[in-house]
Amino acid sequence: MTNNPILAVRSLTKSFGGLVASKNINIDLYAGEIHALIGPNGAGKSTLIQQITGGLTSDEGEVYFDGQEISSLNTAARTRLGMGRTFQISSLAMEYTVLQNVVLGAIGFRGKVFDFFNNAMKDRELINRAETALVQVGLEDFRTYRTSDLSHGQRRQLEVAVALTLSPKAFLMDEPMAGLGAEGSKRLTGFLDELRKQAPILLIEHDMDAVFSLADRISVLVYGEIIATGSVDEIRQNPQVRSAYLGEEDTL
Amino acid sequence: MKKEMYLNIGLMALMLVVPLVAWVSDEPFWITLATRAVIFAIAGIGLNFALGFGGLVSFGHAAFFGLGGYAMGILAYHAQTYTPVFEWPFLLEGSKSMLLIWLVAIVVSALAALAIGALSLRTTGVYFIMITLAFGQMFYYFSISWSTYGGEDGLPIYVRNEFPGLNTMDPIQYFAICYVVLTLILILVHRMSQSSFGMMLQAARQNEKRVQAVGQTPYSLYLVAFTISGAITGLAGALFADLNRFVSPTMFSWHVSGEIMIFVILGGVGRVFGPLAGAALYILLEHTLGGLSEYWHIYLGALLLGVVLFTRGGIYGLFAGREVAHD
Numbered sequence: 001m002t003n004n005p006i007l008a009v010r011s012l013t014k015s016f017g018g019l020v021a022s023k024n025i026n027i028d029l030y031a032g033e034i035h036a037l038i039g040p041n042g043a044g045k046s047t048l049i050q051q052i053t054g055g056l057t058s059d060e061g062e063v064y065f066d067g068q069e070i071s072s073l074n075t076a077a078r079t080r081l082g083m084g085r086t087f088q089i090s091s092l093a094m095e096y097t098v099l100q101n102v103v104l105g106a107i108g109f110r111g112k113v114f115d116f117f118n119n120a121m122k123d124r125e126l127i128n129r130a131e132t133a134l135v136q137v138g139l140e141d142f143r144t145y146r147t148s149d150l151s152h153g154q155r156r157q158l159e160v161a162v163a164l165t166l167s168p169k170a171f172l173m174d175e176p177m178a179g180l181g182a183e184g185s186k187r188l189t190g191f192l193d194e195l196r197k198q199a200p201i202l203l204i205e206h207d208m209d210a211v212f213s214l215a216d217r218i219s220v221l222v223y224g225e226i227i228a229t230g231s232v233d234e235i236r237q238n239p240q241v242r243s244a245y246l247g248e249e250d251t252l
Numbered sequence: 253m254k255k256e257m258y259l260n261i262g263l264m265a266l267m268l269v270v271p272l273v274a275w276v277s278d279e280p281f282w283i284t285l286a287t288r289a290v291i292f293a294i295a296g297i298g299l300n301f302a303l304g305f306g307g308l309v310s311f312g313h314a315a316f317f318g319l320g321g322y323a324m325g326i327l328a329y330h331a332q333t334y335t336p337v338f339e340w341p342f343l344l345e346g347s348k349s350m351l352l353i354w355l356v357a358i359v360v361s362a363l364a365a366l367a368i369g370a371l372s373l374r375t376t377g378v379y380f381i382m383i384t385l386a387f388g389q390m391f392y393y394f395s396i397s398w399s400t401y402g403g404e405d406g407l408p409i410y411v412r413n414e415f416p417g418l419n420t421m422d423p424i425q426y427f428a429i430c431y432v433v434l435t436l437i438l439i440l441v442h443r444m445s446q447s448s449f450g451m452m453l454q455a456a457r458q459n460e461k462r463v464q465a466v467g468q469t470p471y472s473l474y475l476v477a478f479t480i481s482g483a484i485t486g487l488a489g490a491l492f493a494d495l496n497r498f499v500s501p502t503m504f505s506w507h508v509s510g511e512i513m514i515f516v517i518l519g520g521v522g523r524v525f526g527p528l529a530g531a532a533l534y535i536l537l538e539h540t541l542g543g544l545s546e547y548w549h550i551y552l553g554a555l556l557l558g559v560v561l562f563t564r565g566g567i568y569g570l571f572a573g574r575e576v577a578h579d
Contacts, residue, residue, distance in 0.1 A: 074464075074469070075464040075465070076463075076464045076467050076468055076469045077467075079464065079465060079466065079467035080467040085465055087461065087465070091459055091461040091462050091465065092459060092462055093454070093455040093458040093459050093462050094458060094459070095454075095458055096454075096455065096458070100451065101455075101462075103451065104451065104452065104455050104462065104463075104466050105466050107448045107451065107452060107466070108452075108466030108467040108468055109466075109467075110448075111467070112448060113448055113449060113452050113468055113473075114448075114449055114476065115447055115448040115449060116443070116444045116447050116449050116450070117443050117444070117447055118447055118448070119443070119446045119447065120446065120447055120448045120450075120451045121446065121451075123448075126448075162462075162465070162466065163465075165466075166466060166467070
């Protein structure tokens with residue numbers, strides 16, 4: 001990992017009144033890696049994600065993506081640069097079919113959104129792109145389902161599929177395993193393991209089994225501060241992390 | 253999906269048969285009623301594009317309806333008085349050509365919608381409703397005080413405007429013009445609803461975050477939709493003024509905004525043909541109930557309550573089921 005990071009977060013700070021939600025945060029995401037961000041509830045993970053994706057403006061610090069400073073860009077612009085994301089709480093067009101949701105991603109990738117006359121659902125280019133992503137996550141048999149009829153886990157998969165259609169340079173995944181169940185998270189773990197070859201993943205996750213089996217590096221966020229960054233083993237052995245996050249008695 | 257198509261075809265046929273029968277049996281009144289329904293449907297289709305597809309609850313679409321009406325009124329007034337509309341920065345003569353009037357109506361209302369949308373779309377929810385209402389009322393009071401064009405009394409036009417090859421004063425021929433315009437608008441809106449733009453717009457209505465996460469800005473989508481919406485309703489205004497050969501500030505009043513919204517809700521929000529069903533039913537009720545009592549709006553109100561409470565999506569929701577995503 002000698003090359004430049006795809007995503008570089010530098011001295012990012014954000015406070016809400018007296019509450020400092022993120023304090024002087026530095027994170028790097030390099031090609032080919034899964035960098036996990038963990039931390040107890042209320043540590044400021046969601047705030048940080050918002051600052052990175054453009055939902056919140058930071059008080060201080062910068063975000064660099066693919067060598068470019070993006071701190072002043074909005075969410076849509078950051079997505080167009082290649083930042084693909086999935087949400088903590090599934091954020092899909094619930095009235096649409098599964099395929100339509102993925103086609104949205106394909107339209108976004110192509111960028112010709114002000115096309116008023118051609119039927120998008122009959123556009124081979126869009127459909128092919130969408131179908132490929134559905135096959136990748138294993139949802140191809142559900143393409144005609146209404147999204148609101150999907151299970152929680154399937155919605156998660158669908159979010160990943162939509163992100164895939166964008167061919168992003170990096171993924172930001174906010175708790176993709178949440179509520180998946182053992183079988184589901186095992187499947188997704190295998191999938192993400194492969195996905196990192198396509199683009200690196202900044203993974204916010206509570207499922208420690210998944211984190212420890214997947215992550216190349218882990219950053220630990222506590223009370224808005226990164227208290228440690230390192231390999232799985234380093235983090236496991238870090239006494240500060242053990243007391244702050246994992247609890248003294250937990251054996252890892 | 254199938255049911256919806258039958259309903260569409262049935263409606264279009266009905267809207268054609270009623271005036272034709274009236275024409276054969278020499279009942280021009282019914283032709284005029286049908287023409288009114290068709291024009292109201294176009295206005296509703298315009299609003300539905302913003303409200304149904306984009307989720308933009310505009311309570312100020314009378315502004316565009318009225319602008320279309322006044323575009324016709326002003327051009328025709330200057331043509332019948334042989335005076336120019338204005339001489340600076342360029343000379344603009346009045347006109348009796350329907351096609352030219354439509355073009356002006358569309359451009360003027362689209363520009364107004366662009367400006368109103370650009371400001372109003374910075375707000376959402378109730379504030380958006382109130383701001384669009386306020387813009388509508390601005391136009392209303394402006395038209396009342398603009399004495400050059402009749403002020404409160406409005407502006408009568410003596411002869412209906414001209415359409416190449418047709419006698420527009422003949423009710424059935426004017427109906428035919430409006431019916432063809434309706435058909436073209438329906439085709440256009442249907443295609444737009446399935447296009448990349450239409451899909452993204454409807455996705456923005458469902459979930460703005462989703463649209464941002466695929467790299468699109470909801471505001472731009474809404475603004476374009478609002479502009480198209482205003483242009484369509486403006487065209488309806490020009491047709492309506494020509495039908496009555498009269499424009500007045502009432503076209504700008506908030507009652508009109510409410511009526512247009514009623515067409516959309518009665519027919520089925522977000523259904524391409526919904527406003528046609530809504531407008532037809534409205535005209536029918538106005539005619540039948542209006543004969544029973546001056547206060548027929550009471551019954552209309554009760555019906556509207558029933559529709560909102562018990563049908564999921566107006567007439568179309570009732571007869572064609574919930575909208576199945578088209579693919």
